[in-house]
Amino acid sequence: MKLILSRKGFDSSAGGVPSPILPDGRLVVLPIPDARSTIPYSAISHAGEPLGPLVSDLTRGRIAADARAHLDPDLTKESLPRQPGWRPVFGQMGQALGHLRNQGVGPGDLFLFFGLFRRVERVAERWRWVSDAAPCHVLWGWMQVSEVLSLGEELPSAYSWTGYHPHCQRLGEAGNALYIARRRLQLAESGDDLPGAGIFSHYAAQRRLTAANAARVSDWELPAWWYPGDGRAPLSYHGDPKRWRRSGGQTALRAVARGQEFVLDTEQYPEALPWARELIRN
Secondary structure, eight states, rough: EEEEEOOSSSSSTTTTOOEOOOOBBBBOOOBBBBBTTTGGGGGGGEEEEHHHHHHHHHTTTSSSSSBBOOOOOOOOOGGOOOOTTTEEEEEEEEHHHHHHHHTTTTTTOOEEEEEEEEEEEETTTTEEEEETOOEEEEEEEEEEEEEEEESSSSOOOGGGGGGTGGGSSTSSSSSSEEEEEOOOHHHHHTTOOOOOOOOOOOOGGGGBBBTTTOOSSSSSEEEGSSSSSSTOOOSTTTTOGEEEEETTTTTEEESSSSSSEEETTTTTTTTHHHHHHHHHHH
C-alpha cells in the first residue's frame, strides 16, 4: 500500500498567496485558478465558509469572487450542489499522473493532501493576513482510492456525475485521470468506521508539517520513523540523503520546493498507516 503526500491549493506560484486559517482555527483551502473550469469561487464553500469573499480580499482583488476555480481534490458533499451518485474525487494529469502511475498508485492507496496556510483576521468587513503570522505547510484532507478512471474523448455514462469536475473539461487530452474515493476508509487493523475521504476542518499542531520557527516552509518536522535508514526507499522526490537528518527524536526533512505527489511505500514503513489513521480519527 502507498501513502501519498499531495500538495494542493493556493501557494506562492499557484494563486500567489497561502490558503487561510480563520480566527476560529478553521482551515479553508483555496483551489487554484482555472479559466477552463465551470465553477466560480463564489459557488464554493469549504469548512462552511464561502470562498468568494476570501479569495477576493486575500488577493486584493487580483482574483475576483466570480473567477473560475480548479476544485480538485473535491472531498466534501457540502462544497457544491451535487448530482445523484456523487463521491469524493481527485484528478491528475501529465507528469504528476505519470509519477503516480510509475509508483504503482491505485486502488486502496491513501492520499494525504497538504497545502500552504497562514492565519487571517477580519477587519472593517474584509479579510486580511495577520501581520506576524508566518505561513506553514499543513495537512488538510485525505482520500483512499477505490478506483482510477482514465479519461478519454467521452465520459462514460456511469460517471456522468463527474462532468462538473475540472479534469472533465479536459477530455481528449493525453494523460488525464480521476481517482475516485472509497465510501469508507479501509486500513489494516482499523476498527474505526471512518469515511473514505474528508477534510481536517481545523488547524492542529499534529497535522502541521513545517517545523516550528522554521526559516522556510519546506523545512519539515516529521515523526522519527520517516527517516529512510536501513536501506528503505525514501519518500519519492526526496532521495538526496542531505535532505534528511535526525533531530531530537524527530526527523527533519528539507522538502523539495516543486512537485505535487510524494509517494511512500508503507510496506517499508509499517508505522505510516497507524499514523495516518490516528490523524484521520482525531
